[in-house]
Amino acid sequence: MPELPEVETTVRALRRPLVGRIITEVRNSWPRHIVTPSLSELQRRIHGCRVETIERRAKYLLFHLSGGETLIVHLKMSGHLSVVPGTTPPDKHVHTIFRLADGDELRFRDTRKFGRVYLVKDPQEVLAGLGPEPLADTFTVEALRQLLHGRTRTLKPLLLDQTFIAGIGNIYADEALHDAGLHPERKADSLSEAEIASLHQGIQKVLALGIEREGASIDLYVKPDGEKGDMQNAVAVFRRTGQSCYRCGATVQRIVLGSRSTHFCPGCQH
DNA sequence: ACCGGAGCCTGTTAGC
DNA sequence: TGCTAACAGGCTCCGG
Numbered sequence: 001m002p003e004l005p006e007v008e009t010t011v012r013a014l015r016r017p018l019v020g021r022i023i024t025e026v027r028n029s030w031p032r033h034i035v036t037p038s039l040s041e042l043q044r045r046i047h048g049c050r051v052e053t054i055e056r057r058a059k060y061l062l063f064h065l066s067g068g069e070t071l072i073v074h075l076k077m078s079g080h081l082s083v084v085p086g087t088t089p090p091d092k093h094v095h096t097i098f099r100l101a102d103g104d105e106l107r108f109r110d111t112r113k114f115g116r117v118y119l120v121k122d123p124q125e126v127l128a129g130l131g132p133e134p135l136a137d138t139f140t141v142e143a144l145r146q147l148l149h150g151r152t153r154t155l156k157p158l159l160l161d162q163t164f165i166a167g168i169g170n171i172y173a174d175e176a177l178h179d180a181g182l183h184p185e186r187k188a189d190s191l192s193e194a195e196i197a198s199l200h201q202g203i204q205k206v207l208a209l210g211i212e213r214e215g216a217s218i219d220l221y222v223k224p225d226g227e228k229g230d231m232q233n234a235v236a237v238f239r240r241t242g243q244s245c246y247r248c249g250a251t252v253q254r255i256v257l258g259s260r261s262t263h264f265c266p267g268c269q270h
Numbered sequence: 271a272c273c274g275g276a277g278c279c280t281g282t283t284a285g286c
Numbered sequence: 287t288g289c290t291a292a293c294a295g296g297c298t299c300c301g302g
Contacts, residue, residue, distance in 0.1 A: 001294080001295040001296080002295070002296090003295060003296090006295080032278090059296080074296085074297090075296090076278095076295095076296050076297070077279085077280095077294070077295070077296055077297090078279085078280080078281090078294090078295095078296095093280090110279095111279080111280055111281070112278085112279045112280050112281080112294090112296095113278080113279050113280075114278065114279065114296065114297080115296095116297095151271085152271075152272075153271080153272065153273090154272090154273095157272085157273085160296090160297095162296090162297080169295050169296070170294095170295050170296085171295055172295090216295075218294095218295070219282085219294065219295070220281090220282095220294090220295090221295070238295085258273075258274080259273095259274070259275075260295095261293085261294085261295095
């Protein structure tokens with residue numbers, strides 16, 4: 001479920017309880033969670049490592065540890081991370097636990113079990129191939145123009161392609177296209193200069209709003225502390241099928257593009 | 271290059 | 287109420 005704003009919110013919330021803490025142990029009840037290395041090697045290499053910094057790249061959380069190791073987590077559809085006392089009753093959906101020196105635990109709860117954990121010396125092993133960060137200073141209108149150049153794909157699936165731009169998911173793709181006034185089925189190379197600028201602004205605007213509102217709790221997403229975000233109260237089209245557009249009053253439609261639900265306003269997205 | 275479909279999982283919801 | 291099918295915010299692989 002989590003997209004860039006939800007992952008960013010999670011990273012920000014985990015810094016206070018985790019930075020400076022020492023990991024002593026890893027427990028796992030769903031082997032496929034751990035991509036690399038093996039569980040036994042992960043346990044050996046992570047033991048005694050201190051969490052130095054935590055950052056986000058696309059939808060990945062990066063925990064930079066002492067000793068040159070980086071723990072990388074992807075939440076996929078249903079992942080959730082929280083730091084709780086080790087005495088907190090177990091939850092059946094917590095499949096990976098990082099025990100800390102003082103008995104607290106970083107728990108990876110993941111109902112659908114799609115989440116992934118990596119421990120690597122070089123994060124590029126995992127992150128190579130990702131497109132640019134849409135909120136970085138280097139992601140300019142000109143950069144987007146060059147990315148779109150020569151691409152014949154439809155805008156919606158292109159925005160979801162993590163090798164094109166990294167971090168946008170289904171909610172924010174629909175919201176960005178609505179903000180930009182662009183139909184999700186437009187071809188990437190058909191945009192005018194003004195439309196490229198609108199798309200650029202739309203992408204940055206909805207992602208920044210998502211972060212400001214601490215994520216969209218539309219289905220199950222909650223912040224690490226269990227509280228809901230507020231972005232669900234600020235969406236213009238996502239899952240608003242049949243309701244009227246706040247901008248033009250037309251009825252929001254749902255179609256399927258690239259096997260994904262797509263919501264847009266036929267009145268103001270062309 | 272691009273598209274569609276299947277697959278990975280479990281839980282919730284819509285429809286009959 | 288109960289059953290079934292569809293659907294879910296991610297991503298990968300495969301074939302055409």
